[in-house]
Amino acid sequence: xxxxxxxxxxxxxxxVAARPSSRAKRNASASATELMDDSGKIVELTPYDxxxxxxxIDGEGTIxxxxxxxxxxxxxxxxxPTVHVAxxxxxxxxxxxxxxxxxxxxxxxxxxRPAHHKxxxxxxxxxxxxxxxxxxxxxxxxxxxxxxxxxxxxxxxRQSTPSPGC
Numbered sequence: 001x002x003x004x005x006x007x008x009x010x011x012x013x014x015x016v017a018a019r020p021s022s023r024a025k026r027n028a029s030a031s032a033t034e035l036m037d038d039s040g041k042i043v044e045l046t047p048y049d050x051x052x053x054x055x056x057i058d059g060e061g062t063i064x065x066x067x068x069x070x071x072x073x074x075x076x077x078x079x080x081p082t083v084h085v086a087x088x089x090x091x092x093x094x095x096x097x098x099x100x101x102x103x104x105x106x107x108x109x110x111x112x113r114p115a116h117h118k119x120x121x122x123x124x125x126x127x128x129x130x131x132x133x134x135x136x137x138x139x140x141x142x143x144x145x146x147x148x149x150x151x152x153x154x155x156x157x158r159q160s161t162p163s164p165g166c
Contacts (some may be wrong), residue, residue: 054140062083
């Protein structure tokens with residue numbers, strides 16, 4: 001039977017929950033490939049942090065595979081795993097990024113957004129960083145559990161399959 005962890009402290013602030021102080025603080029400029037603390041070790045999320053982030057991703061995020069072009073000059077497309085959350089409140093995304101890493105992208109001024117809409121921002125985790133994140137939040141996902149399972153399986157398969165050398 002699944003067990004849902006109980007928060008160790010009540011939620012506070014504008015949508016940002018209080019967190020146990022035992023977890024290492026994130027360095028906002030840490031590596032883009034892993035969730036790392038100031039000493040360079042992979043951050044192990046507390047059950048509370050993992051559940052909080054999973055709930056946020058369940059409600060405001062997507063988990064999937066997206067076609068991208070390689071950066072090696074060939075412009076050869078490949079499928080890349082991505083986890084992202086979108087929100088018009090940049091503050092909450094900055095808080096998540098500070099704690100869990102990722103990159104923030106803005107969509108203000110894009111032709112697809114009408115001028116009367118608020119700017120919308122996305123926080124993204126890709127490739128190996130997406131795997132580290134998904135493995136830690138997967139037990140707490142409810143709505144997007146199947147997508148997480150498929151993306152984790154895809155990444156593990158890609159890691160275990162030799163590159164064709166093309």
